[in-house]
Structures are given as structure tokens and as C-alpha cells.
Amino acid sequence: MESTTLLPTEQQRYQKHLNLPEIGPEGQLRLKNARVLVVGAGGLGCPVLLYLTAAGVGKIGVVDPDVVDMSNLQRQVLYTTDEVGKPKAKIAVSHLMRLNPEIQFNTYTLALDISNARSIIEEYDIVVDCTDNFKVRYLVNDVCVTVGKPFVYGAIHRFEGQVAVLNAPIPAPSSDGTSDDRKNPTVRRGPTYRCLFPEYPNDIEIPNCNDTGVLGVLPGVIGTLQANEVIKLITGIGQPLNEHLLMMDLLSMQQQKIKVKRRTDADELARQGLASGYRPATATSTGPQKMSARDLADRLARGESIFLLDVRERPEYDLCHLEQAVLIPIGMIPNNRKRIPTDRPVVVYCHHGIRSANVANYLYAQEGLTNLYNLEGGIDAWAREIEPEMAVY
Amino acid sequence: MNASISVLLFGITRDITGQSAVSVPLADGNRVGDLLLQLQQQYPRLADIRSLLVAVNGEYAEPDTVINSRDEVALIPPVSGG
Numbered sequence: 041m042e043s044t045t046l047l048p049t050e051q052q053r054y055q056k057h058l059n060l061p062e063i064g065p066e067g068q069l070r071l072k073n074a075r076v077l078v079v080g081a082g083g084l085g086c087p088v089l090l091y092l093t094a095a096g097v098g099k100i101g102v103v104d105p106d107v108v109d110m111s112n113l114q115r116q117v118l119y120t121t122d123e124v125g126k127p128k129a130k131i132a133v134s135h136l137m138r139l140n141p142e143i144q145f146n147t148y149t150l151a152l153d154i155s156n157a158r159s160i161i162e163e164y165d166i167v168v169d170c171t172d173n174f175k176v177r178y179l180v181n182d183v184c185v186t187v188g189k190p191f192v193y194g195a196i197h198r199f200e201g202q203v204a205v206l207n208a209p210i211p212a213p214s215s216d217g218t219s220d221d222r223k224n225p226t227v228r229r230g231p232t233y234r235c236l237f238p239e240y241p242n243d244i245e246i247p248n249c250n251d252t253g254v255l256g257v258l259p260g261v262i263g264t265l266q267a268n269e270v271i272k273l274i275t276g277i278g279q280p281l282n283e284h285l286l287m288m289d290l291l292s293m294q295q296q297k298i299k300v301k302r303r304t305d306a307d308e309l310a311r312q313g314l315a316s317g318y319r320p321a322t323a324t325s326t327g328p329q330k331m332s333a334r335d336l337a338d339r340l341a342r343g344e345s346i347f348l349l350d351v352r353e354r355p356e357y358d359l360c361h362l363e364q365a366v367l368i369p370i371g372m373i374p375n376n377r378k379r380i381p382t383d384r385p386v387v388v389y390c391h392h393g394i395r396s397a398n399v400a401n402y403l404y405a406q407e408g409l410t411n412l413y414n415l416e417g418g419i420d421a422w423a424r425e426i427e428p429e430m431a432v433y
Numbered sequence: 434m435n436a437s438i439s440v441l442l443f444g445i446t447r448d449i450t451g452q453s454a455v456s457v458p459l460a461d462g463n464r465v466g467d468l469l470l471q472l473q474q475q476y477p478r479l480a481d482i483r484s485l486l487v488a489v490n491g492e493y494a495e496p497d498t499v500i501n502s503r504d505e506v507a508l509i510p511p512v513s514g515g
Binding site: 177194195196235236238285296297301369371 | 473477481
């Protein structure tokens with residue numbers, strides 16, 4: 041049931057859009073017929089929801105499992121002091137309905153997860169990623185890539201933010217010089233979140249703004265840019281941030297626009313992500329593999345010839361190391377590549393398994409070594425599981 | 434030749450180093466992977482970040498991209514806040 045006309049009240053409400061020749065009645069009808077899902081009704085979600093509602097996006101879904109907290113009010117401008125403790129998705133929709141009663145809202149007071157994400161996302165044309173955690177960011181990416189939906193990514197840290205339009209169709213210029221998707225059914229799509237950051241980090245590697253603090257106006261700026269990109273995607277005006285990551289620093293007011301291409305394995309990475317259940321991963325099937333301390337102990341006990349590569353620093357090595365391990369600290373690896381054998385398994389380890397994963401990935405990418413294993417949990421796991429008398433630090 | 438290159442930092446990499454840019458010595462033919470390892474040696478906590486986007490002259494760079502002394506290099510980590 042696509043709308044083909046604007047009601048008189050809508051013509052009044054959207055007069056300033058209708059006056060813009062770039063939008064006009066046709067663009068406003070596109071907005072009216074658009075369906076947008078906003079995942080997260082926090083700092084980024086508030087401005088996104090306010091502007092998309094005001095702009096007349098016909099159907100808007102709001103996903104958020106949380107309740108309003110007093111510490112949210114410094115930046116989450118949809119909520120008021122007397123609403124602390126109430127569910128954000130419901131409260132947001134109650135305010136937005138007063139702003140624009142013409143809009144149809146769907147309220148999801150739940151966390152997007154692997155069991156519900158696909159069926160919810162399939163109901164919409166565009167997703168806006170306003171979440172505050174990596175787990176849902178990677179889930180949004182992997183589902184959108186799998187079902188072929190564009191999404192507008194935004195993220196914030198202290199005083200700086202990132203915005204990108206991801207997995208969006210890139211209009212191919214046709215022979216007559218115009219771009220028209222209808223002539224080109226197999227549309228090329230832009231980069232995905234995993235083309236920027238392939239691997240899912242844990243919250244220890246990268247803390248979130250609950251821990252680091254965030255300037256209250258920052259999500260207002262970044263969320264407003266996301267809403268702008270959504271409106272451009274729907275109406276087809278301007279150049280969306282396709283194939284670019286925009287970085288903005290509110291302290292220096294410097295902007296960087298990084299050109300990013302879609303990886304050839306973007307679809308495969310999304311499939312693997314959905315299969316992984318969103319545990320932080322360290323390796324893919326083509327790159328270095330993982331080995332548990334138990335597995336390594338068993339293989340050494342069987343007398344297998346394994347090269348043990350310790351990539352920690354000298355004082356750490358002196359404190360404790362695996363028997364017969366060769367020490368090459370991480371910074372010395374490039375000049376000592378020839379010392380690493382290619383004819384037998386190489387198990388790389390460090391304290392907890394993250395430095396060594398970096399070295400293994402480096403050796404795989406730079407040297408094409410395919411005999412690499414990363415010791416999961418590092419020497420710490422070995423000391424706890426295999427050699428309790430070993431020093432831990 | 435002893436040149437060095439200035440690397441712009443963002444997100445958590447800025448917090449780890451306490452600076453918005455760092456200078457890294459650069460040898461002829463150095464690649465993005467070499468630069469990352471040098472930085473990780475200087476600031477071990479950088480090695481804990483698995484996905485670090487490196488941009489050279491405003492474009493996503495692969496680990497084997499060669500860096501020249503006049504290139505503009507930026508280190509961009511994932512950011513989770515919303």
C-alpha cells in the first residue's frame with residue numbers, strides 16, 4: 041500500500057521540504073513510504089529518531105532494551121528527569137508520536153540478538169546503527185549484509201565520532217551517463233563494517249563511553265549526520281558517505297574522510313560472524329589457527345616437532361617461558377623472519393594471546409606462513425592449566 | 434636514510450599514547466605492517482587491539498602497502514560508544 045499522495049496536513053507540515061526542488065513532493069513521498077529501523081535509543085538514537093520523525097519517514101522501528109538512567113540525561117535529549125527508570129523505547133515513541141502523529145512506530149523493548157535480528161531487520165529498508173556495544177554492531181552488520189540492507193553506522197568516543205553508510209548499493213553510471221539502478225539489477229554494494237574492522241574486539245580492548253566519558257553534544261552531532269545520510273539514501277539526493285568513513289573531532293574540529301573499499305570476502309565474513317555466536321575471534325579458517333594449552337601439551341607429549349615462538353619482552357621471558365621456546369620480542373619480528381621455520385608447526389605465544397595473535401596475523405599476511413598457531417590464553421593459560429608451578433604475573 | 438613519519442591517532446590509540454600524533458622512524462620500503470609492529474613495540478597496549486584500520490593518504494591501506502616519508506598516515510581503532 042504505497043502512498044501516492046500527500047494529505048493537506050502533510051503538505052503544511054513538510055512545506056520547507058516541498059519548497060526544495062531536490063526533495064519536493066516526490067522526495068517527501070519517498071520519505072513517507074520509507075521504513076527505517078533505529079537500533080539503540082541512546083545518545084545517537086535520540087537525534088536520529090527526532091529528525092527522522094520530524095522529516096516524515098513513514099514507518100520507524102525503535103529497538104532498545106534499557107531503561108532511562110539519570111546519567112543518560114546529559115546527552116539523550118528525548119528523555120526527561122521524571123522518566124528515569126522507564127523503558128527507553130516506549131518513552132521515546134511516546135514523545136515522537138506527539139512530535140509527528142502521522143508516523144507509524146514499532147516499539148521493541150528488547151536487545152537485538154541472533155534469534156530475533158533477522159526477522160526484525162527484514163521489515164525495514166534501512167537500518168541505523170546507534171548501539172553502544174560491539175556485539176550488536178557486528179550483529180547488525182552481519183544480518184544486514186546477509187539480507188542485503190544498507191545501514192548507517194555511527195559511533196562515538198570521548199570527543200570524536202565516526203559515520204559511514206555501509207552495505208549500500210552503489211549506483212553504476214549507465215552508458216548514457218546517468219545512474220539508474222533499475223537498469224542494473226545486480227547492484228554493486230559498498231563496504232561493510234567488517235571491511236573497516238574485520239575482527240570483533242572485546243570490551244577490554246576497547247572500552248565503551250560508560251567507562252571513558254563522552255561530551256554530551258557529541259552524539260547530537262554524529263547522530264544528526266546519520267539522520268542526514270538516511271534522508272539522502274531515501275530521497276536519492278547528494279552523495280551519501282558510501283565507500284567512506286567520516287571521522288570528526290569536536291575539539292580540533294578536524295574531519296577526515298577515509299576511502300574504504302568492500303572486501304571481496306565481505307559476505308563470507310558476515311556468514312562466519314553469524315555462525316560464530318559473537319565470541320571474540322582471533323583467526324579465520326584461511327589465516328593462523330588457535331591452539332589451546334591442553335592441545336599443545338598433548339602434542340608436545342606425543343613428541344611432535346613444534347617450534348615455540350615467544351613474542352614477549354625479555355623480562356617477561358626471564359620470569360617464565362615454555363621449555364625450548366625461542367624469544368623474539370614483537371618489535372624484533374620483522375628483522376628475524378628468517379629464524380621462523382616454515383616446515384613444521386609454529387606455536388606463537390605471549391602473556392594472554394593477543395600480542396601473539398597480532399604476530400601470527402602479521403606473519404601470515406606478510407610472509408604467507410600457513411603453519412602458524414596462536415596459543416589461546418597465552419602462557420597465563422598454560423601456567424594455570426598445565427604447569428601450576430610456573431610463575432604467573 | 435633516517436626519515437620519520439607522523440602518524441595521526443584516533444580513539445583509544447590516542448588514550449593509550451596520550452598524544453594525537455606520534456612520530457615513527459621510517460626506513461626505505463617500510464610497509465604498513467612494519468609501522469604497526471614498531472608502534473606496538475613502543476606502546477605495547479596497542480598490540481592488544483586486533484582490528485586497527487590504517488589509512489594512508491586518506492585511503493584504507495593493506496599491511497603490505499609501502500609508506501613514503503611524505504604520506505599522511507592515520508591509525509583508526511573501532512569505537513563502540515553510542
